[in-house]
Amino acid sequence: MKSRIILASVGLLAMSGAAGLYAQAPAPGAAPAPMPAAAGDNSDAMLPGDRIMRGPPPGGGPGGPGGPGGPPPGGRPPPEPGSNAPGPTLAQSLEAAQAALAACKADGYNIGVSVVDSTGEPRVTLSADGASGGHVYTGVRKALAALAFQVPSGQVAAKISADPAAAKLVTPKMATMAGAVPLISGGKVIGAIGASGASSQQDEKCAMAGAEKIKASLK
Numbered sequence: 001m002k003s004r005i006i007l008a009s010v011g012l013l014a015m016s017g018a019a020g021l022y023a024q025a026p027a028p029g030a031a032p033a034p035m036p037a038a039a040g041d042n043s044d045a046m047l048p049g050d051r052i053m054r055g056p057p058p059g060g061g062p063g064g065p066g067g068p069g070g071p072p073p074g075g076r077p078p079p080e081p082g083s084n085a086p087g088p089t090l091a092q093s094l095e096a097a098q099a100a101l102a103a104c105k106a107d108g109y110n111i112g113v114s115v116v117d118s119t120g121e122p123r124v125t126l127s128a129d130g131a132s133g134g135h136v137y138t139g140v141r142k143a144l145a146a147l148a149f150q151v152p153s154g155q156v157a158a159k160i161s162a163d164p165a166a167a168k169l170v171t172p173k174m175a176t177m178a179g180a181v182p183l184i185s186g187g188k189v190i191g192a193i194g195a196s197g198a199s200s201q202q203d204e205k206c207a208m209a210g211a212e213k214i215k216a217s218l219k
Contacts, residue, residue: 086190087117088183092214093124093191096183100195100210101128104202111197111206114139115183118190120147128197135196142180142203143194144173150189154178154204179203181211185218 088096093115100113110128112135117123120143125136145153148169156176160167170176178201180194193210195203 083117083119083121085117085119085121086185086188087119087121088115088123088185088191088214088218090123092217094126095217096193096210096214097124097126098210099213100193100206101126103209104128104195104198104206107198107202107206109198109202109206111195111203112136112139113193113195113207113210114143115193115210116140116143116147116191118147120144123191131197138175138196139180139194141173141175141194142177142196142207143192145170145176146180146182146192146194147189148174150182152178152182152204152208153180153194154200179207181207183211183214183218190218 087093097113097115101111104111105128110131112125112127112131112133114125114136115123122140125139127133127136142153145156148171149156149159149166151159153176156170160170179196180192181204182189183191183193193207195207195210197203198206
């Protein structure tokens with residue numbers, strides 16, 4: 001089965017939830033417009049990678065090209081630090097996502113699937129041929145809900161009903177409908193897989209197929 005890998009920067013996932021994050025380029029000679037206060041790195045509406053997309057400040061200010069602490073004019077910015085957070089490997093993430101796509105394809109659905117690590121950063125996003133590319137973004141949002149509550153995303157509402165204080169875990173970047181399940185290794189949640197493009201119940205069935213595919217290798 002063919003599928004296409006979505007190689008977009010993670011920050012694109014939150015453009016709708018972090019409107020105003022990217023300031024318009026100033027006119028020649030004008031001072032750069034300040035970033036909105038609501039777009040700070042700790043905003044609950046931001047997804048991993050949004051800070052990376054913002055890049056260094058324009059002009060010769062601190063951290064910008066030619067400025068203190070920044071690269072020389074025309075040079076590349078310093079590399080972003082990597083991540084050693086617990087999570088499924090790339091091979092495991094790809095295997096799980098492909099299994100989820102295949103499960104839904106067998107039932108007649110073309111979906112998008114996303115796998116995230118323990119910090120919520122995507123490891124793999126896949127979109128089946130014929131599926132809307134936007135489904136991988138919803139898959140990430142569902143996966144973030146499953147990760148935060150450590151239950152399938154379809155159980156989040158019931159968990160909040162039983163414990164209203166748990167509602168504080170919900171952020172604007174999550175989608176709390178069914179379609180994602182946690183990934184567990186050694187009794188600990190190390191990530192989640194989310195699917196979107198069919199009904200919520202079908203999405204969850206396919207996500208569970210993906211999780212089951214790598215269950216043994218995660219132990």
